[in-house]
Amino acid sequence: MRFTLDSSHQDFASSIDALLSKADMPAVIRSWNTGDTGPGLKVWQRLAETGVNGLLVSEEHDGLGADAVDLAVAVEQLGRHAVPGPVAETVAVAPALLAQVSSDRLSALASGLLATVAAGPHVPFAVDADSADLVLLVDGATLSLGQAGAVQNSVDQSRRLFPLTAGETLGDVDFAPAFDLGALATAAQLQGLGQTLLDVTTDYAKQRKQFGKPIGQFQAIKHHLAEVAVGLEMSRPLLHGAALAVRDGSADSSRDVSAAKVACGDAAYRAARAALQVHGAIGYTQEHDLSLWLTKVRALITAWGTPAFHRGRVVDSLVEAS
Template identity: 80%
Template sequence: MRFALDSSHEDFASSIDALLTKSDMPAVIRAWNSGDTGPGLKVWQRLAETGVNGLLIAEEHDGLGADAVDLVVAVEQLGRHAVPGPVVETVAVAPALLSAVAPERLAALAEGSLATVAATPHAPFAVDADAADLVLLVDGDTVSLGTAGEARNSVDQSRRLYPVTAAEQLGTVGFEAAFDLGALATAAQLQGLGRTLLDSTVEYAQQRKQFGRAIGSFQAIKHHLAEVAVALEMARPLLHGAALSVRDGSPTASRDVSAAQVACGDAAYLAARVALQVHGAIGYTQEHDLSLWLTKVRALVTAWGTPDVHRARVVASLESGAAS
């Protein structure tokens, strides 16, 4: 199995990175946090123009007809820049569901509409239903249009959570494939978030001085940052391997996705802890940009399946293989 990305993937990632770098994402996120979704929706429209929203949508519905590898490449960049909104739901889960039950709604997603999804028990609330054009509810194998209730707060201020009740039923679909895509995209987001936390912490450690020396020159700081770098690099092949398994319809796809989700979540959480330790308490204040990444990691670690759920899926798959 080949894990290295080819030049087309790298170019795609670079184009998304350049777009988001120019968008002043901390200002966009803070506006979203305050209820002003306008700047964020403009970013989403530009992302749609690059093809991000339509990655998993067939060309006949104005999408790119891409695969899980392209999804991971794109969503990792969205994670690096902490893009607000229902990222996983719009780019991964909703296209998978609508392709089966309401393909006529896919073109709107490809053109820049946002979608959010609630699916008990692993995603019981719909993220940012107030900013989404489409709210879906999955109950077992039944997919329905949903009506959002009263918002609930998340530790990440850019994620508002809404309970959803069913309205019009759209159809039935096996949910496992859509769930796997949600978990895979969440893992990619966490990988991107972890990378930004590491990069920003290294930069801070090179500038911040104590006792006349940059704190990055202290051995203890170096060791902590090295542990984060190793964790992120060890998680990356699991993430890419899971994307290949999903793309190829491997019988171990669900297990591989869960392994990637756990590894990327653990690495991102370690990156967040070390970033906060190196920056000190200022890193957790709302005035510091680092807090925007820290809180998103904390929220996403349990999104689309908790670590316990994904570890249990890995163990069950391995035990099943051993038994056979």
């Protein structure tokens, strides 16, 4: 497969990166962690104005009518800046579900409404149901409005998890395509998180000195960071390939999404381990910005399907094809 992002993708990614770079995201995330979602919601509103929230919403309902490749490009940037809130749920999953049952809420999604989703067994909790404008529960083939129960804490303080009970029924849905979009968006977040961890750690290794020279000149540090860079470069084509498969309706799209989720998760986890090793224990303290990225990686690795589940889907697909 030959695939390269075109200039429109690159420009879109650059515009999102520029917007988020001006937002002091560590401060926004810390406010969200304490329950002050105001700064984060302002960021989300600015993202909506660039079209991020309405990427998968049809033009008929005030969205961009874009595809899974645009989704992966945009959400990777949200991951790079560790944007708090229900990212995959708002940008990818809710539009796919609502398009099957309802039209009146799609325009609201495109204009900045935040949505969250729970669907057992792989998505048992709804992220940030206390901050979302729309809370959805999928039970089998039934889509309902969800009512949040008691909050459950995550290793990532910006992710508050809520069990849901069913409220008003909205209709019947096919959840499988929406699940794949959620897993794809989570993989893109992990790819972006891993890239930031590599960039931050590389910069730190150039500045931190031991024995009179920057630690980045030591071969052991170089090897660690090189392995991280290789892992991220190898996972990105799988992410883009999965996005193409979803866009084109490939029969292997679920397998490709699972492969991307595993690869991006592994690459991000490797980046997190290297970042912590190079920075030392200070990197994991709440006072250091690095911790905001480290904990989000740890949380998202199991979000929208665990690595074991996704590896199982890849193996099952290959066995069936053999």
